[in-house]
Amino acid sequence: MRQILTAKQLRAAEQRVFDAEPDVDLMGRAAQAVARVTDAVVPTGTVLVAVGQGNNGGDGLFAAARLAAHRPVLVWLAMGSAHEAGLEAAVVAGAQEVDAVGAIKALAECSVVVDAVTGLGSRPGLPAEVETFAAACQAQGVPVVAVDLPSGLGADDARVHPSFQADHTVTFGAPKPCHVLNPAASRCGVLHVADIGIDAEPTMLRAAEESDIAAWWPVPGARSDKYSRGVLVLDTGSESYPGAALLSCAGALHVGAGMVRYAGRAPSGLIMSRFPSVVIGDGRAEATVLGSGWGDRDNAESRVEWAKLHQLPAVVDADALYSLPSGRLDGWLLTPHAGELARILGCTRAHVESQPLECVREVARTTGAAVLLKGATQYVAELSGRVTIAVPGPAWTARAGSGDVLAGICGALLASGLPAWKAGVLGASIQAMTAARNPGPYTPDELSARMPAVIAELAAAR
Numbered sequence: 437m438r439q440i441l442t443a444k445q446l447r448a449a450e451q452r453v454f455d456a457e458p459d460v461d462l463m464g465r466a467a468q469a470v471a472r473v474t475d476a477v478v479p480t481g482t483v484l485v486a487v488g489q490g491n492n493g494g495d496g497l498f499a500a501a502r503l504a505a506h507r508p509v510l511v512w513l514a515m516g517s518a519h520e521a522g523l524e525a526a527v528v529a530g531a532q533e534v535d536a537v538g539a540i541k542a543l544a545e546c547s548v549v550v551d552a553v554t555g556l557g558s559r560p561g562l563p564a565e566v567e568t569f570a571a572a573c574q575a576q577g578v579p580v581v582a583v584d585l586p587s588g589l590g591a592d593d594a595r596v597h598p599s600f601q602a603d604h605t606v607t608f609g610a611p612k613p614c615h616v617l618n619p620a621a622s623r624c625g626v627l628h629v630a631d632i633g634i635d636a637e638p639t640m641l642r643a644a645e646e647s648d649i650a651a652w653w654p655v656p657g658a659r660s661d662k663y664s665r666g667v668l669v670l671d672t673g674s675e676s677y678p679g680a681a682l683l684s685c686a687g688a689l690h691v692g693a694g695m696v697r698y699a700g701r702a703p704s705g706l707i708m709s710r711f712p713s714v715v716i717g718d719g720r721a722e723a724t725v726l727g728s729g730w731g732d733r734d735n736a737e738s739r740v741e742w743a744k745l746h747q748l749p750a751v752v753d754a755d756a757l758y759s760l761p762s763g764r765l766d767g768w769l770l771t772p773h774a775g776e777l778a779r780i781l782g783c784t785r786a787h788v789e790s791q792p793l794e795c796v797r798e799v800a801r802t803t804g805a806a807v808l809l810k811g812a813t814q815y816v817a818e819l820s821g822r823v824t825i826a827v828p829g830p831a832w833t834a835r836a837g838s839g840d841v842l843a844g845i846c847g848a849l850l851a852s853g854l855p856a857w858k859a860g861v862l863g864a865s866i867q868a869m870t871a872a873r874n875p876g877p878y879t880p881d882e883l884s885a886r887m888p889a890v891i892a893e894l895a896a897a898r
């Protein structure tokens with residue numbers, strides 16, 4: 437599990453290191469990591485280091501000094517002044533200074549640019565000259581290694597602003613929100629988290645890794661049976677949208693539900709012809725899935741209320757999200773995408789996309805349910821405000837039907853006895869991981885059929 441630290445938290449962690457060891461050279465360690473990644477990404481040719489006036493520029497200058505020992509290095513003091521000791525070290529090592537015009541001209545011969553204009557202290561956006569330079573790097577296809585974060589982004593911000601588009605970003609101690617929240621994360625390229633001796637303490641924002649998914653996956657044991665593995669009732673699909681019923685069955689069955697009952701309105705013959713192990717009708721169950729493919733169902737409220745009355749943990753998806761019963765929904769998992777979350781909150785989709793953490797936490801706080809916000813980055817918020825980001829995957833899954841499969845997956849995991857937040861994180865992650873291992877435009881049901889192999893791989897790795 438990776439802890440994600442805000443700029444303030446990282447600075448506090450840094451201060452603890454300085455308090456314990458006042459002479460520690462964190463900047464030297466940061467510079468070493470930047471130089472190492474730069475050499476690994478583009479081993480030869482001229483390096484152009486764009487430098488700002490703060491400590492991020494200092495990292496860049498000490499990295500320039502290291503690089504100048506074995507390859508040509510140019511430095512551009514983009515904000516006029518710069519970290520004095522860093523500049524001296526770079527010049528002594530042989531780095532050549534260029535001005536703004538020289539920096540743009542030099543791009544034609546450079547093999548890599550190091551962006552050390554701003555880091556943790558970054559205000560969003562760039563001065564015009566730097567913005568022109570950043571655009572020129574991209575237009576000319578010169579690879580960019582960003583120090584801590586692509587200058588122009590805000591460390592704690594999901595939004596994009598005029599910024600560098602990095603191919604690689606070297607950050608220190610722990611990822612910051614901009615490295616994991618989209619769309620900002622899409623400006624970071626490959627993220628390298630360098631250990632410079634700063635410890636990341638547990639925070640309210642963290643990112644799950646494949647090892648977590650392997651450790652948490654509910655693998656049956658010698659004494660397991662269909663009931664102990666969990667019975668799931670699917671109330672999904674409708675006459676208008678029978679496909680959603682099939683897709684939720686596919687999701688639930690392919691991640692190992694002990695038993696799936698189908699109690700929705702799609703024709704039972706259709707379900708049986710595709711999934712003969714499904715039992716038709718209500719009955720004993722440990723969890724239910726509501727809403728996928730309901731369309732404009734007339735008794736939506738009463739069906740959702742029914743689950744609450746029977747204290748049946750529910751995955752609430754799609755249209756059922758607008759029929760939530762009053763009171764706390766402890767143990768439930770809501771699975772909205774950004775548009776659905778916006779409708780629940782009464783705000784715009786753009787607002788949800790620019791403030792995903794705040795929005796997903798708000799719905800978890802007001803309902804008591806865990807909330808899985810689906811999208812390019814998938815967040816699971818709990819009542820406590822803790823947010824776990826699921827393992828990311830490729831955009832191949834961004835298509836109709838993926839959400840129906842995901843609801844079935846999460847339902848099976850909920851029925852197995854997992855807490856709702858964990859069912860959400862595991863469900864979103866297994867779909868993403870399966871897509872990553874099977875790149876291509878597989879349909880959501882085809883992809884679900886490949887999940888058992890991924891789950892077997894995870895189980896074998898424990």
Ligand SMILES: NC(=O)C1=CN([C@@H]2O[C@H](COP(=O)(O)OP(=O)(O)OC[C@H]3O[C@@H](n4cnc5c(N)ncnc54)[C@H](O)[C@@H]3O)[C@@H](O)[C@H]2O)[C@@H](O)CC1
Binds near residue numbers: 489
């Ligand atoms: N905090 C830590 O634990 C460590 C920090 N280090 C480095 O220090 C950095 C933080 O240093 P600082 O606090 O000096 O902050 P920055 O170096 O990020 O930037 C602060 C300076 O940039 C200017 N600035 C802010 N936004 C700007 C913008 N959009 N365009 C142009 N100029 C802008 C500010 O006026 C200020 O002078 C980190 O990102 C990292 O690179 C490392 O040396 C190692 C450890």
